[in-house]
Amino acid sequence: xxxxxxxxxxxxxxxxxxxxxxxxxxxxxxxxxxxxxxxxxxxxxxxxxxxxxxxxxxxxxxxxxxxxxxxxxxxxxxxxxxxxxxxxxxxxxxxxxxxxxxxxxxxxxxxxxxxxxxxxxxxxxxxxxxxxxxxxxxxxxxxxxxxxxxxxxxxxxxxxxxxxxxxxxxxxxxxxxxxxxxxxxxxxxxxxxxxxxxxxxxxxxxxxxxxxxxxxxxxxxxxxxxxxxxxxxxxxxxxxxxxxxxxxxxxxxxxxxxxxxxxxxxxxxxxxxxxxxxxxxxxxxxxxxxxxxxxxxxxxxxxxxxxxxxxxxxxxxxxxxxxxxxxxxxx
Numbered sequence: 001x002x003x004x005x006x007x008x009x010x011x012x013x014x015x016x017x018x019x020x021x022x023x024x025x026x027x028x029x030x031x032x033x034x035x036x037x038x039x040x041x042x043x044x045x046x047x048x049x050x051x052x053x054x055x056x057x058x059x060x061x062x063x064x065x066x067x068x069x070x071x072x073x074x075x076x077x078x079x080x081x082x083x084x085x086x087x088x089x090x091x092x093x094x095x096x097x098x099x100x101x102x103x104x105x106x107x108x109x110x111x112x113x114x115x116x117x118x119x120x121x122x123x124x125x126x127x128x129x130x131x132x133x134x135x136x137x138x139x140x141x142x143x144x145x146x147x148x149x150x151x152x153x154x155x156x157x158x159x160x161x162x163x164x165x166x167x168x169x170x171x172x173x174x175x176x177x178x179x180x181x182x183x184x185x186x187x188x189x190x191x192x193x194x195x196x197x198x199x200x201x202x203x204x205x206x207x208x209x210x211x212x213x214x215x216x217x218x219x220x221x222x223x224x225x226x227x228x229x230x231x232x233x234x235x236x237x238x239x240x241x242x243x244x245x246x247x248x249x250x251x252x253x254x255x256x257x258x259x260x261x262x263x264x265x266x267x268x269x270x271x272x273x274x275x276x277x278x279x280x281x282x283x284x285x286x287x288x289x290x291x292x293x294x295x296x297x298x299x300x301x302x303x304x305x306x307x308x309x310x311x312x313x314x315x316x317x318x319x320x321x322x323x324x325x326x327x328x329x330x331x
Contacts, residue, residue, distance in 0.1 A: 015057050018043050021105045030196075034171055042098035045073075059106060063116040070096060070120075089123045096122055132274040137262055138164055141253075144260040151216040155234070156252060158206075158213035159244075162188075163269060165206035167276035167294050170246040170269035176233040185210050190295065200293050 022039060025031035031039075047058045049069050056065075073095060074088045099117050106112040133141075142164075145156040163173055172190055180189050185207050190198050202210065221229045222237045229235035232243035239245045250268055257267035273294070280290050 012044055012048060014040075014044055014047050015059055017059055017106065017111065018047070018102070021102050024105060032171065039098050039101075042095050043102060046095070046099060058102075059111065061116055063119055066096075066099060066116055067120060093122050096120060131266065131271050132278045133262075133266065133271060135275075135279055137260075138272070138275055138279075140260045140262065141256055141267070145256055151219045154209075154213050154216050155220065156256065158209040159234070159249060159252075160272070161206040161209040162202065163272045164276055165203040166190075166200045167273045167290075168200070169273065169295070170249060172295075173269070174234055174244045174246050174249055175241075177231055178233050179231075180233060181210065196295065198292060198295055 018040070021043075022036050025039060026036055043058065046066075046069055049072070050056050050058060050061055050065065054065065070092050074092050096117065100115070103112065103115045103117050107115050142157060142160050145160055146153055159173065162168070166188060168190065176188070182189075186202055188200050188202060190200060217235070220235045220237060228242035229237065234244040235242060236244045236248070239248070246269065253267050253269065254264045257264040277290055277294060281287065
């Protein structure tokens with residue numbers, strides 16, 4: 001999407017096999033639209049680099065050309081502060097992962113006999129702990145959100161309470177269909193990554209916030225709507241999707257953080273997801289239960305949160321579940 005005041009940049013035409021690969025991700029692996037777009041951006045960047053450097057298409061590249069591209073990519077990343085190397089490493093690793101999966105797909109389809117990424121090692125990444133907020137900071141955000149009154153404030157409080165109660169990914173939250181809430185509004189049915197469904201409970205504050213929001217929800221649906229907006233729990237009169245966008249929600253959180261006296265860079269939908277997991281574990285929740293609510297396929301992904309809770313709480317988590325013991329034992 002173009003920035004306000006700027007024309008949309010023309011989308012480069014990539015090799016047809018890129019689209020075939022992306023279709024496979026969607027059809028066979030259940031990749032979400034955001035995932036598909038991320039892969040497209042990664043493959044497009046390399047395609048344009050290759051055309052500029054050697055006038056080749058992406059299916060004809062060599063290992064040396066990929067290595068040169070990754071080195072060039074790392075060198076060009078400009079970030080202020082001490083995290084430049086860390087950000088460059090993550091970016092290169094992600095881009096290599098996308099290329100690796102693309103060329104494995106070409107080999108599986110007998111389009112190429114070799115995988116040019118097979119001998120390229122991923123850069124080693126230092127483990128980074130998830131950023132989070134304190135319980136009092138989350139409470140301050142919710143209190144500040146409700147202070148102004150009106151339908152917008154009611155919706156924002158509902159979004160915050162639901163995110164903090166469930167740990168949903170932001171795309172899952174803003175894209176909730178109205179049908180995801182049951183009659184008593186105690187649970188949500190979530191269609192997560194890879195088409196995996198899960199049911200997550202709503203806390204009492206989230207249930208109350210949802211009930212209050214439903215009373216004003218109609219105000220976010222245009223009079224001429226033909227169902228594109230009304231099908232969503234958080235409809236929007238202005239977005240193409242018909243529901244609140246993750247970008248708009250993220251901006252609302254930044255503005256809210258400023259009003260609450262919290263550094264805006266410390267507040268985002270994903271950081272609230274981290275806060276949900278961290279605070280549950282800090283209060284002795286079972287690691288397996290948190291894993292299910294977060295929608296993690298592997299408990300080792302959830303296990304990283306035990307590194308940012310207190311020693312006493314971490315011991316409780318590790319003692320409560322045999323799988324947690326096994327996961328925490330791996331360093």
